[in-house]
Amino acid sequence: MGTDALRMRGITKRFGRIPANDAVDFTVAKGEIHCLLGENGAGKTTLMKVLFGLHKKDAGEILLDGRPVEISSPGDAIAGGIGMVHQHFMLVGRLTVTENIIAGREPRSGFLLDYRRAREMVREISGRYGLKVDPDARVEEISVGQQQRVEILKALLREAELLIFDEPTAVLTPPEVQELFGVMRRLKASGKTMIFITHKLKETMEISDRVTILRDGRKVATVETARTTPARLAEMMVGREVELRVARPEVTRGERILALKDLRVKGADGRYRLNGVNLEIHRGEILGIAGVEGNGQLELEEVVAGLLKPAQGRVWLGAEEITALDPGAIRARGVAYIPSDRLRRGLIGSFSAARNLILGSQRGRAFAPGGILRHRRIEEEARRLVADFDIRAASVHEPAAALSGGNQQKVVIARELSRRPELVVAAQPTRGVDVGAVEYIHRQLLKMRGEGKGVLLISAELDELRALSDRIAVLYEGRIVAEGPSGGFTEQELGLLMAGEGK
Amino acid sequence: MAEILTAIFNTSNLSATVRMATPIALAAMGGSFSERSGVINLGLEGMILSGAFAGVLGSYISGNPWLGVLLAVAAGGMMGLILAFFAVGLKADHVVSGVGLNIFALGLTTWLMQVIWKSRGTSEAVAGLKEVSLPLIRDVPVLGAILGTNSPLVYLMLILVFLGWAVLFRTPWGLRIRVVGEHPEAADTLGIKVHRIQYACVVLSGCLAGLGGAYLSLGQLNWFSMNMSAGRGYMALAANIFGQWNPLGGLLASFLFSFTDALQMRIQAAGIAWPNEVIQMLPYLLTVAVLAGAVIRSRPPAALGRHYEPGRNT
Ligand SMILES: Nc1ncnc2c1ncn2[C@@H]1O[C@H](COP(=O)(O)OP(=O)(O)OP(=O)(O)O)[C@@H](O)[C@H]1O
Ligand SMILES: [Mg+2]
Secondary structure (H helix, E strand, O other): OOOEEEEEEEEEEEEOOEEEEEEEEEEEEOOOEEEEEEOOOOOHHHHHHHHOOOOOOOEEEEEEOOEEEOOOOHHHHHHOOEEEEOOOOOOOOOOEHHHHHHOOOOOEEOOEEOHHHHHHHHHHHHHHOOOOOOOOOEHHHOOHHHHHHHHHHHHHHOOOOEEEEEOHHHHOOHHHHHHHHHHHHHHHHOOOEEEEEOOOHHHHHHHOOEEEEEEOOEEEEEEEHHHOOHHHHHHHHHOOOOOOOOOOOOOOOOOEEEEEEEEEEEOOOOOEEEEEEEEEEEOOEEEEEEOOOOOOHHHHHHHHHOOOOOOEEEEEEOOEEOOOOOHHHHHHOOEEEEOOOHHHHHOOOOOEHHHHHHOOOOOOOOOOHHHOOOHHHHHHHHHHHHHHOOOOOOOOOOEHHHOOHHHHHHHHHHHHHOOOOOEEEEEOOOOOOOHHHHHHHHHHHHHHHHOOOEEEEEOOOHHHHHHHOOEEEEEEOOEEEEEEEHHHOOHHHHHHHHOOOOO | OHHHHHHHOOHHHHHHHHHHHHHHHHHHHHHHHHHHOOOOOOOHHHHHHHHHHHHHHHHHHHOOHHHHHHHHHHHHHHHHHHHHHHHHHOOOOHHHHHHHHHHHHHHHHHHHHHHHHOOOOEOOOOOOOOOEEOHHHHOOHHHHHHHOEEOHHHHHHHHHHHHHHHHHHHOHHHHHHHHHHHOHHHHHHOOOOHHHHHHHHHHHHHHHHHHHHHHHHHHHOOOOEOOOOOOHHHHHHHHHHHOOOOHHHHHHHHHHHHHHHHHHHHHHHOOOOOOHHHHHHHHHHHHHHHHHHHHHHOOOOOOOOOOOOOOOOO
């Protein structure tokens, strides 16, 4: 494949004393799609931020097209032909697509910004690579998939030859993922080089030419995609064998634990987000909710958790109606809630892991007898949970925001499942989480099922739904359009139903 | 009722509005620049005060009021630099830094006044700015009475506000300012220097507020008195919010605030048989009502008041 577009040699980056990257060598050939794999916290994002000038490296050197370069700011990286599509989008919601793309590179006429030329530039570049966007739309009003296109266009406008995609598919629906892959193939055909980060091995196998695996900040290996298998990749990432699909044993189905009757929820625009939803979950059962995001999933999880009151309809937990209860009362009755937005709903970023682990029990006798928090007890409980649930943190005093994505999710899961719930609401429980942690979370949910709890699993991952659920219901535009035993659906059928097609 | 109407639609009332609005609109525009770049600016009050003082000092030393205006702009800019150093450079809380700056400015100007003019209340009178009369506009019926003859700083303010609007919303630099105030991480990844833009905007806001101060001490009067700004900085901040962080909006808001104030004086002077307390309350009531409505719908820059450290939360 000719010369190397990028060579990173001996890159070390420490936060405090702990190295996030430890003498990493990383080489990307010109014109290839190179996948970077590793567990949560392995150091993938850190390595890419060093490359993009957002982190200052402690040691090592970077060569672009064989020439050593000094990258100390994103400006340097951009000048060197590097573009980055970030894990969390770097877009200004209230500005237009055009403004977001051209900021920092504005065409001028005299002192003024030449908006007409700017718009033409955006049209030209979006046409060239088949990335359709409306130049005049406000970024906050377009879909996540379109926002990602804006991010890619930003890099392309700056003549990036090497593009970094940090977990671009985590936020996309399956059809959007295919669309992104189409764009990546087109970019490759036009000679661009790409680094692609994902936790989904299927995607790695589909799109990449080579794979580099990081573990605990060190490079494990670089392999050719065609000569490896998902199982081997998983093993190299985690350092042990990983079950990519956890077996679901037979469990006898018990009495009804959750019932939703004719639920209706109205959005701010007056349209129904949930429009007459009827569902039941029994003990020892996992009910999977399939659907493209934005079809009522968020409203569903929030109604059951008590965060959102339905305009109409009723919710029963066992024999008791809980429709009008507040979230605290619903928790007290044994509902565990793993929210889809863990950073906003599941954790308080600036609080320590220990405090996050007892959140919701802070007023009880266990941790605050007489209304005074007992830090010793909180810490003991936190230590126990950290050990039981294999949470990797430097200490329980580490703020939650400093943990890697997978470990943040483990904190939420440990807290929610350790309080012996009757019903578990798990919304997108494995989003952005590495294969080892996925296996772990799946086991935990199945364990709950085995203990005779009910589980409401809302997920955008069809594999996950099919592997874990006893029954699957498909949510489309606020209605259940299909429901049945999970074995009764093929992946294609589910895909069509989610898109509002099929019967 | 007829008396009230004549009191409202009265050209001298409107020309008073324009005059009283001038320092507020200038400082409000300063607030727009500072806050669009993400830095809360509660220091406008101190910046106006420093400008008012420096203006008189410059005129006192040189005998030329225009050199006073120049010194006022420089002094406001210095105050902006101090605020930027604390709020941006040292990442101190913006509100605390701004309030601290105001206290510092009040103490410094009062003390310097005592040292220089040996007086506790006011400075000596100095050469002030002369009013100018615009030949063409002067002869237009109503407009002439309102805008025909004024301090040059009034005209300068009108020009600057339009210029400021154009810079913020029509130039590359303005777009960069807005990106920084909305999403500094995004700005950084676009190669925009976040802290440099914030420093520039806060210093610029100081210069504008300082110019507003010069209008108080050299345009309306020709001396400095203790705490001369008298809350105009806070009114400017409110005008900036009401004006949706837009210099033109800030100008309109300043007009509204000043108009109600002028009206209030007018009604009192007209001897209308209402209790004085009620009349004095009117402008404030109106301001509160208008602001409450505006704040509900207003949308501040997303990263306002937040400190940016490269390589975090991205
Ligand atoms: N700004 C920071 N300050 C302190 N520690 C950090 C910072 N950024 C990352 N880390 C730590 O560095 C390590 C590597 O993090 P990094 O974000 O690179 O992981 P990752 O491989 O991208 O994981 P994920 O798959 O969850 O995105 C983690 O232990 C993380 O907690
Ligand atoms: Mg990452």
